[in-house]
Amino acid sequence: MQSTYITKGRPSTHGDSYQLNTTTMIRHAARTYPEQEIVYRTADGGWDRYTYGESYLRICQAANALRRLGVGPGDVVGILDWNSRRHFELYWAIPGLAAVMLQMNLRLAPEDLGYVTDHSEASWILVDETLLPIAEKLAPLVPQVKGWIVMTDRPLSQISTTLTNVHHFEDLLRAEDKHIDWPMVDETSAYSACYTTGTTGRPKGIYYSHRGIYLHTLAMDSVIGMSSDDTAMLITPMFHGQCWGLPQAAVQAMAKVVLPGRYVAEDTSVLVDAMIEEKVTVANGAPAIFTPMLEYIRSLDNKPDFSRARLLSGATEPSLSLMRGFYDLTGADIIHAYGATETTPLVTVNKGLKPSLREVLSDEQTWNRKRCQGLMVSGVDFRLVDGAGKDVPFDGISQGEVLLRGPWIIEKYHKLDDDGDRFLDGYWRSGDVGTIDQHGYLKLTDRLKDVIKSGGEWISSIDMENALIAHPRIRDAAVVGIEHPKWQERPVALLVTDDGTELPLDEIHEVLKPNFAKWQLPDTALFLETLPRTSVGKLDKKSIRATYKDIYKDI
Amino acid sequence: MQSTYITKGRPSTHGDSYQLNTTTMIRHAARTYPEQEIVYRTADGGWDRYTYGESYLRICQAANALRRLGVGPGDVVGILDWNSRRHFELYWAIPGLAAVMLQMNLRLAPEDLGYVTDHSEASWILVDETLLPIAEKLAPLVPQVKGWIVMTDRPLSQISTTLTNVHHFEDLLRAEDKHIDWPMVDETSAYSACYTTGTTGRPKGIYYSHRGIYLHTLAMDSVIGMSSDDTAMLITPMFHGQCWGLPQAAVQAMAKVVLPGRYVAEDTSVLVDAMIEEKVTVANGAPAIFTPMLEYIRSLDNKPDFSRARLLSGATEPSLSLMRGFYDLTGADIIHAYGATETTPLVTVNKGLKPSLREVLSDEQTWNRKRCQGLMVSGVDFRLVDGAGKDVPFDGISQGEVLLRGPWIIEKYHKLDDDGDRFLDGYWRSGDVGTIDQHGYLKLTDRLKDVIKSGGEWISSIDMENALIAHPRIRDAAVVGIEHPKWQERPVALLVTDDGTELPLDEIHEVLKPNFAKWQLPDTALFLETLPRTSVGKLDKKSIRATYKDIYKDI
Incomplete structure (x- = not known):
């Protein structure tokens, strides 16, 4: 353990007058690799390219333009955009002024987007032409917004909108100097804001610091092994969790950048084609995107060679068939990474086997191990604790909630005083339950709220569901913990059988x-025709628990 | 430019309660890669090995032992040792207590070592058994030292020494718990102290911060591309400039570590043999060590395969024959890196050609470019300024003094108030003059004190010397700037000819x-029998300038 109290030693001759902020990153890249390319999708679906050097000049112009509009330290500026060239420029221009970039999730309902805009006190919003309908729905809800800046290749006169106080991004830039004296932004200042989209309550604000982003970037480059020989394609939306840190990691490594603009999950062929054309070696995304990409690759007569590619896969555990499919057809390595919006997000990365395991494990064991969350990234301090907050051993068997702290792990939520249940001894409570084995690999087994707490011990609901579904007659299964007067909770199994008949408990x-x-083992099994699920197809355990909460009440 | 004034933005939800200190690095490595090996040379010249996990337990014990002796935050503890296992342990144990590790250069004269020990107020000194003679000479000069801890495999009873208050490292460890609650060391606290060995004046103290070391480590891992697949051998002495940051970089990357103990420049075969045996992929050293290593390799019947090896070469520019020799015989890449004690030291690294130059340059151009200092490492901010402190362009022609700032660049010397001439606008003045070309490559051309300042322009003395030596009859040449009433300085050439006769100025x-x-062009040429040189063979320009200072006085 390392204390939470800070101990001062002797003063050093190396101070902290040089702050860790993102301006130093883009400036260094533009000075050292001015010729490196940024390839971006244009409004007509074609591709164009410019360089770090050219991009940096536009970043300076954008910062000058925002400053002229009155944007200064602490101000919040929202962005409604795809993974575009202009979005990339704003990633540096806004935080470079010590202002905060508000990441606006295009998928949010207008009320939620309004809440986020209002809660963050955003003063200006930049909006891509194609997203004007969202901005127009949002505008009436956010009267404090001072104005809108439309990003388009067309002149402002050709843009029709109900928004008022509208500026034109390209016109603003043209009027500005290509040079700026950047402030030295204090590293604990907010770099960007992203709001969680929890199922309960209002979105919660996460305000990333320059310091956290800077260190996350270095960790990411180190763990992926990125360099100027790499080409990074940003698949994860730039409007959420700063695209999982890949834009910054690419710039810090001075890698070539590919910005695929707007793409839809229904047709990811544009991503595969760009990977081939631009020789992409690093990309990030979720199984929901990689799966249709793999389908498209299957349809190609000539399978592409992606043997240098590391595809960072987050959000959910990638399936074995997805990982093997990519590897067998293209040589690409799907790398499972784990994190959350609160963690910037990098917490673990499963790059494959450690040297010490390579000659020990069979092929099947290797693939199975690649599915788990992997090794903790250096810079993240971690604990596994039981229900009483006591540390459990890293033996691969003992389950505990994953607790995290570190420069890019949240310490409190924005303007939220009653968040005490999300923190313990300075660590953020992830709400994820898992094991860490003697080799250091994290394997998540359940969400804390779904784990069954019986007699002081934990039972993984997911493990039990998977075991039940293995029965030839059980088609679907949910296991929930129901309050019990003696054991705190006891597992109850809800089952759907093939023919609708019940099975004996034995x-x-x-x-x-x-x-x-x-x-x-569950004392009770109930048989249903279907199990309640949420709109995205997940088991709705909250409603199940509510329905059956009194089963053990009178025991 | 980025301001030197710090601008605060909006508070973030990611603070700085988790400090950047070296304890988090070793702890993470021990928890995540406990099985990784550390291979070390034993007192009898053999080799032994243990693991990160085992090393960490001894580090905890060493910290507990030092704490029991009264060592606490701000205290300074000196080390007299080779590149040993125990030295490696102390690299983490001492700074982990918020104490300062004093790096004691074994090559210093006793008076200088005494000055350093006294100036730093060191309270305890750890000394390897083989270095007791140095400690015994030092002891009478440093009465404030409370005691000495001898590091040896033999029992204390077998050690004969004139030192008083002597403890035995292994005995101390055996008495201690293998667990410790580490303090959270404030990141601006001093991690280690190293004193410069300038030719003029007293040694000057450089007190590295935990923050600087941490960020230097990440930068180094990123630029070398280090991972747990690497094996790093520490050739550079651990008693100076924290071994150029390689111990920390290896641990952060969770690489295997090789500690060659004591070796002598006269017989570097032990280093080559260890490279072969342990499959070393990263090492650091100076041409003075790499050159005899190459000679030994030439003598081997079977040339080793070092094609994965990156050999970081500092101190002086490596010769083309050294770089080509290693590459042609073994496949190893000699990587020229530039820095100074004040810069932790990484400033530039010449990893070879950028992607954009690879297909453009010829083989000869490529090798020539590999000799220069290379590209600035991200995290270091740099300027080139002329004699008036004005920035010169990065055009590959304009010369300027290299100014540096960043988290691991010195901001002031320890307890030295009159160091203003070594700093400019918050930048450290390196005293090195060079050019940066449009591709970002730094090439040093001279030392500022040796550059000839004539009529507001600079003339590189080294370039002119190299050109003069190309004349078939000139055997040796020195060019110095001598004070001139009209031109500030004018170049004077001191020449040694083959046959001792003079050459006409034309x-x-x-x-x-x-x-x-x-x-x-020099207005004056003087012919000598030999040129004055320092004890290490460098031209003694200081004495030359003193001898001829009045040449232009009465013009």
Whole structure:
């Protein structure tokens, strides 16, 4: 353990007058690799390219333009845009002024987007021409916004909108000097703001610091091994969680950047084509995007060679068939990474086997291990704790909630005083339950709210569901913890059988016994026609628990 | 430009309660890669090995032992040791207590070592058994030292020494717990102290910060591309400039570490043999060490395969024959890196050609470019300024003094108030003069004190010397700037000819004209039998300038 109290030693001769901020990153790249390319998708669906050097001049112009509009330290500026060249420029221009870049999730309902804009006190919003309909729905809800800046290749006269006080991004830039004296932004200042989209309550504000972004960037470059020989394509939306830090990591490594603009999950062929054309070696995304990309690759007569490519996959655990499919067809390595909006997001990365395991594990064991969350990234301090907040050993068996702290891990939510249940001893409570084995690999087993707390021990609901579904007659299964007067909670199994008939409890226990202790077995099994699910298809355990909350009440 | 004034923005939700200190690095490595190996040379010249996990337990014990002796935050603890396992342990144990590790250069004269020990107020000194004679000479000069800790595999009873208050490192460790609650060391606290060994005046103290070391480490890993697949051998002495940051870079990357203990420049075969045996992929050193290593390799019947090896070469510019020799015989890449004790030291690294130059340059141009200092490392801000402190362009022609700032660049010397001439606008003045070309490559041309300042322009003395030596009859040449009433300084050439006869000035001008402007040509040439040189063979320009200072006085 390392204390939470800071101990001062002797003064050093190397101070902190040089702050860790993103301006130093882009400036260094523009000075040292001015010729490096940034390739971007144009409004007509074609591709164009410019250089770090040219981009930096536009970044200076954009910062000068925003400053002329009155944007200064602490002001919040929102962005409604795809993964575009202008979005990339704003990633540096806004924080470079010590202002905060508000990341506006295009998928949010207008009320939620209004709440976020209002809560962050955003004063200006930049909007891509194609997203004007969202801005127009939002405008009436956010009267404090001073004005809108439309980003388009067309002249302002050709833009029709109901927005008022509208500026034209390109016109603003043209009027500005290509040079700026940047402020030395204090490193604990907010760089960007992103709001969580939890299922309960209002979105919660996460204000990333320059310091956290800077250190996250270095960690990411180190763990991926990025250099100027790489080409990074940003697939993850730039409007959420700063695109998982890949734009900054690419610039810091002085890699070539590919910005695919707007693409839709229904047709990801544009991403695969760009990977081939621009020889992409690093990209980030979720299985929901990589899966249709793989389908498209399957349809190609000539399979592309992506053997240098590292595809960072987040959001959910990638399936074995996805990882193997990419590897077998193209040589690309799907790398499972774990994190959350609160963690910037990098927490673990599963780059594959450690040297010490390479000659020990079979091919099947290797692939299975590649599915788990992987090794903690250096710079993130971590604990696994049980329900009483006590540390559990890293033995690959003991489950605990993952606690995290570090420069890019949240320390408090923005303007939220009652967030105490999300923090413990200075660590952020991830709400994820898992194990860490003796090799250091994290494997998540459940969400804390879904884990069943029985007699002081934890039972993974997901493990039990997977075991139950293995029974030939069980088609669907949910296991939830229901309040119990003696044991705190006891597992209840909700099952859907093939033919709608019930199974005796003994037979259910038989299928579980190989993997569960006797005290873990459910005392109750209920048989339903279907299980309640949320709009995105996840088991709705909240509603299940509410429905059956009184089962054990009178025992 | 980026201001020197710090501008605060909006508060972030990611603070700085988690400090950048070296404890988090070693702790993470021990938790995530406990099985990774550290290979070390034993007192009898053999080799042994243990793991990060085992090393960490000894580090905890060492910290507990020092704490029990009264070492706490701000205290200074000196080390007299080779590149040993125990030295490696102390690299983490001492700074982990918020104490300062004093790096004691074994090559210093006892008086200088005494001055350094006294100036830093060191309270304890750890000394390897083989270095007791140095400690015994030092002891009478440093009465404030509370005690000495001898590091040896033998029992204390077998050690004969005139030192008083002597402890035994291994005995101390054995008595301690293998667990410690580390303080959270404030990141601006001093991590280690190293004193410059300038030719003029007393040694000057450089107190590195945890923050600077941490960020230097990340930069180094990023630029070398280090990972757990690497094996790093520490050739540079660990008693100076924290071994150029390689111990920390190796741990942060969780690479295997090789500690060659004591080796002598006269027989570097042990280093080559260890490279072969342990499959070393990264090492650091100076041409003075790499040259005899190459000679030994030439003598081997079977040339080793070092094709994965990156050999970081500092101190002086490596010769073309050294770089080509290593590459042709073993495949190893000698990487020229530039820095100073004040800069931790990484400033530039010449990893080879940027992607944009690879297909443009010929083989000869490529090798020539590999000799220069290379590209600035991200995290270091730099300027080139002329004699008036005005920035000169990065055109590959304009010369300027290299100014540096950044988290691992010195901001002031320890307890030295009159160091104003070493700093300009918050930048450290390196005293090195060079050019930066449009591709970002730094090429040093001279030391500022040796550059000839004539009529507001600079003339590189080294360039002119190299041009003069190309004349078939000139065997040795020195060019110095001598004070001139009209031109500030004018170049004077001191020459040694093959046969001792003089050359007409016209002929000297002829050989210079292809590379120098007319106003740059020396007005005076003097012929000597030999040129004055320092004890290490460098031209003694200070004495030359003193001898001829009045040449132009009465013009």
